Amino acid sequence: MKTSYLFLAKGFEEIEAIAIIDILRRAKIDLKTVSMTEDKIVSGEHDITLMADELYTKAKWDDSDFFILPGGVDGTKNLFLNDSFKMDLLEHYNQGRYVGAIGEAPAILGELNILNEKNATALPAYMNFLQGATYTGLPIEIQDNVITGRGVADSIKFAIGIVSILKGKDIADKVSKDMLLIMG
DSSP states (O other), X not given: OOEEEEEEOTTBOHHHXXXXXXXXXXXTOOEEEEESSSSSEEEBTTSOEEEOSEEGGGOOOTTEEEEEEOOOHHHXXXXXXXXXXXXXXXXXXXXXXXXXXXXTTHHHHHHTTTXXXXXXXXXXXXXXXXXXXXXXXXXXXXXXXXXXXXXXXXXXXXXXXXXXXXXXXXXXXXXXXXXXXXXX
């Protein structure tokens, strides 16, 4: 299986990032966290720090499967201002690979025209930044090779959606059941 990458820029939304990391690793998905700073230690929006697996400046995307962007006001802004990252993201998407963004971060996908003629969701305050998309306001939207999530409260659903895409419904259901999200 290829590697999925979650990008941690200073000011990332911690719950979104940690929920995704935890659930994908429970599903045995090869996930690497990438620091967008010069240090592997990255501070989130609420001063919670995470130790990334690798630095963006040293990462290689040859084996990439999924690029995942947690939100956070400053985290999204810091990703948005990184032209090199946006070029890598766009190239990844144009190769038919998966991209996911939650909270404020779907605005980056909108700016890159990745959401054209797709249903998408994001924090309601960011709905006008989803250029070319139809904003649904649903917890998650999956269309083609793109998944978007509304925000913090939907982080688990968003992560389970990624598991479903990469590992199928049975594994997504098993992880959900193990976490008591579904009973039975």
